[in-house]
Amino acid sequence: MIEAVGLTKRYGAKTAVHNLTFQVRPGTVTGFLGPNGSGKSTTMRMILGLDVPTSGRVTIGGRPYRELPNAARQVGALIDAKAVHGGRSAYNHLLSLAQLAGIPRTRVDEVLGVVGLQDVAKRRSKGFSLGMGQRLGIAAALLGDPQVLLFDEPVNGLDPEGILWVRNLMKRLAAEGRTVFVSSHLMSEMALTADHLIVIGRGQLLADMSVQEFIAANSAGFARVRTPDGEPEGREKLTSALVEAGGQVLPEPDGALRVTGLALPRISDLAHTADIRLWELSPHQASLEEAYMRMTQAAVDYRSTQDPRAGFQQPPPGYAMPGAPAPQGWGGPGGYPVLPGEQPNPYAQQPVPPQQQPHQAPVAPPAPAAPPAPAAAPQDAAAPAPADLTKRDSEDAR
Template sequence: MIELAGLTKRYGRTTAVQDLTFSVRPGVVTGFLGPNGSGKSTTMRMILGLDHPSAGQVRIDGRRYHQLADPLTHIGALLEAKAVHPGRTAYHHLLCLAQSNDIPLRRIDDVLDLVGLAGVAKKRPKGFSLGMGQRLGIASALLGDPRILMFDEPVNGLDPEGIQWIRNLMKRLAAEGRTVFVSSHLMSEMALTADHLIVIGQGRLLADTSMARFIEENARTFVRVRSPDHERLRAALERAGGRPRQCPDGSLEIEDLPAARVGELAAENDVVLHELSHQQASLEEAFMRLTHESVEYHARAGR
């Protein structure tokens, strides 16, 4: 488990992270979301002891990072895929990590095979593609077979097969009872991967909740219905207490009646339907709605 209590980081007059308190629990994939500049990377660096908090603390299974003997056997992380010595082969990069953390050398071949790099183990990472570099970074995180995994943008540079692989890997690791904490800007991918969400904006905690509840609380859901006799349908919906909204394509949108009731009303009034569908909001829509006031960098539409 990762536990943050009042975590704060200041750089001069700039506060990058302010009073963050949350826990990342084992057994689920926890997504870490926030706009650019929200403090996600700074938070992850403080978890690993790479940056020192101005206030508050982080504990990894009850201890601070510097108190962990052989830390890679407790927490494995991918923060920057290119953070490798360009003159070492992939194998020797992992060998240095293994020797410094008292990890059995047989584990090197295991993780290289797991991430699909066994065939290039003797090659130098400086010639690797971005996707291959990501796979080596993931291998480094897995090397100590830790109970806690932390990934920052793990799908960068991966092809569709690689994206599906890392998604399934994170789910499997969580199913084994491990703690999995992952940051990504790809909302569609996060929606398929994460069970729980931590959302921050301008360094502050905005949400700590399940994926389903986050979408339910922060995005609009409605029923869309189309009929060649939409005026009669509208009247029936209004008599039942609904407030249908007319769309440019002729369909009606209703937020205050469930799809089943809309269908029943149409049947009771002999109204033919061409469409009746429940529209579930996306994670992206929910995220944008919650964080729109926390976005630090805004682009303007071009001509």
């Protein structure tokens, strides 16, 4: 098991990681998520003893990495797939690592077969593609048959077959009772691979929960409803009926309606009573990607601006130009509407202007109230962050 307690790392005046506390348990694949510059790589380097924490501690099996006897046979890691001498063959690279750790030579052939590089074992690694380099890095991590494995972007550069292979490999390793900690920006892959998530932003802990709990806590289920495209009056009539029944309705960019607060049978009954045809009525749950974007939207350091040349060329029919007005209700941060039933993270949530709220039945204006108290900080980041937390080095603070 990997355990971090109050883990903090500063580079001079810049803070890369602040007060991280979490556990990575054996028997599950734990995903490590966060925007670029959030401190994921720095955290992994501290786990492996490559960086010394400014304060706090991180242990593997109750001991710091540097105190583990023959650590290479207990912990395997893929941090930088390019950390290979280009003049060495894949076989010699693994053989040198095996000899340093007292691992039998036969194990080199075994891991080359596991990662599928047995046919190119004698080739110099400088001629390897990005995907082949990733496979060689994974082979090095597996060399000592360790109980703890750390992977930083393990599917980078792999083709679809390779991605499926890595996914199944990590699941199999976890099923054997090993501790598997994997960092990735591919949300779709994390949704298929990870059982548990640790999410950080600007060096602070945002979430430590299962994938299902994470999606439920940062999104709300909804019904997707579509009426015939050539009958706009039916769409408006259905919207009014749903609002009168207590539902909340948001128009989607493709013309469908996103409905919350009403069960699907109730929506069907209302459409039938109003004599409105439906082309679609289906339940939907937010994806891991959407839940992740909602949570981390305020922790992103690098945002794109609108292309100043956008609009110089006539777009094809049906194409929405960048910067074009979004449908009503979709103007919130990141383009995601805030839905009833959602449990937004107070660190990431931004206030939504009144004109961007979903349609709902009119109510009497509330009496004036005192200004709301500031949102509480996340539980795991109760300690105040240093003022320089948003400053970053281009590479080291990762």
